[in-house]
Amino acid sequence: MLMNLQRIKMYLTMVTNALLRRKLRMFIALLAVAIGATIISGMITVYKEVPEQMGREFRAYGANLLLLPAGGSTTIQEEKLQSVYQKLQGHEIVGSAPFLYERLKINESPILVGGTDFDMVKKVSPYWQINGAMPSGSGKELLLGYELAEKFQVKPGERIILALGDGSWESPFTVSGIVRTGGKEEQFAYMDLKQMQEIVSKPGVISMAQVSVVASAAELDAFTRQMAAEEPSIHPQTVKQIASSEQTVLGKLQALVLLVTVVVLLLTLVCVGTTMTEVVSERRREIGLKKALGADNRNIAAEFFGESCMLGLLGGILGTVCGYLFAQAVGTNVFGRSLQVSVPIAVMSVVLSIAVTAIATMLPVRTAVKVEPAIVMRGE
């Protein structure tokens, strides 16, 4: 045991000094490994973070989940929404806008009015363009769809009379703003949910809710199945168009990142391989000498692999640190938020660096073990 320890110590002395005392060449090799590891760890971090980050970005394009009444009912009790949110826990809910739709009248013509929570609408549908302002919720204010505003020729700040269909109630409302969305919302009017529930005497009731949640299409599908089993009165429906186009874009982005990673891995392999080949040819004399001193092929191979693994380890650690900084830069500049340190990714990129350098050393080692000891005598 003690004897083996002496041997291991000598082996490490040889391997580390081959690196430390041959600075320039090894520095170049180290740099190659470090750059590879930087890009790989950075890319893997981005690869892992892209869906999460992009998912958040995509939420600007509107709700990806609708909560609709089910089981014969045409409405949902507001208080039930809480349990739905609980089932979504683990996924960030960007916003959830409730809507209660009713038919009312302006100037004797029937229109569809939605009562909603405007703070939530801002979060769920940030793309709504408002000329004027959203209703504040305190006064009697109305947000008019662009088509309705055209039809009734009203501008923000003007007042119109809103009435129930049977004429049992009517009241003047101020048009706080006009909304353009490029969609069917332009045909509707919107007011505060509480006011709406009062007018139509349906307290605590909504027709549906639009939810914007950071989750993939697959996760939403899983959620839908869970809801069907546990909460049959509410039917969640994924907005297929949004979810699937998100998925497509993400898939392409990830494929791109993966491709770059593979290419960089190959480049690192080639680069380290070339350097190690040069190292071997530079050290033919040394290899011959070692063989003349009694080294067998296993000794020679073990020493070169030892050197390359050491390189892989050092370069890997260096590169992983740089890669993390690189990913941080991408995170803050592209997604506007910092990314988390991922221990598994760090370990993986160091291990990958070691593996790549070891693989890159295989061919040079084959050359190295072929060196004949006789060359030392010849003074080649």
Add this chain to the structure above:
Amino acid sequence: MSLLKLTDVAMVYGGRVTALEHVNLTVEKGDWLAIMGPSGSGKTTLMNIIGCMDKHTAGQVVLDGIDLNEVTKNELTQIRRDKIGMVFQQFHLIPYLTAVENLMVAQYYHSIPDRKEAMAALERVGLADRADHLPSELSGGEQQRVCIARALINYPVLILADEPTGNLDEKNEKLVMDLFRELNREGHTIITVTHSDKVGQAAKRIVIIEHGHLRDA
């Protein structure tokens, strides 16, 4: 039994270049043989064969009771490791290891590195104070003495030295030759290759090699 016996040995490189032919040579334990001859006559080739670095193409080589015709390449490495100590004209130290580490490498390939013993070997060639210097920090003579210490470190039965003083000045040549004399006096068997008469005369016996043929002086 002789330590080394070559019988009708030939060496043909690549099936074309005949470097040695009909070589017969016997070396006894405790002997000191000098091989002399002009450049290109086959001296190094012969040393490589005796040193188990290369395999002869015909004839028989018996080293310390082992017929080299009967061994595999791996076994040849092992025999070289166990039985031969080598000194080269161009010193050949590992550049990134210190003097004492260079000795310990030879111990490492042989068995177990032992710093104390390596230090003792350096002491014996008068270089204990240079133990932690890199080869580039040593003079040619000092480097060659480190090589001699290394050649001795694993107690070889035969020391081979190919032009050991070829790259040394007179003063260092004397130092190195004194070392060889001392070693031989202690009972070490030595074969030196040289084309210096002075170095040759130090040996107990001289053989001449010409165009791959060996003859007594």
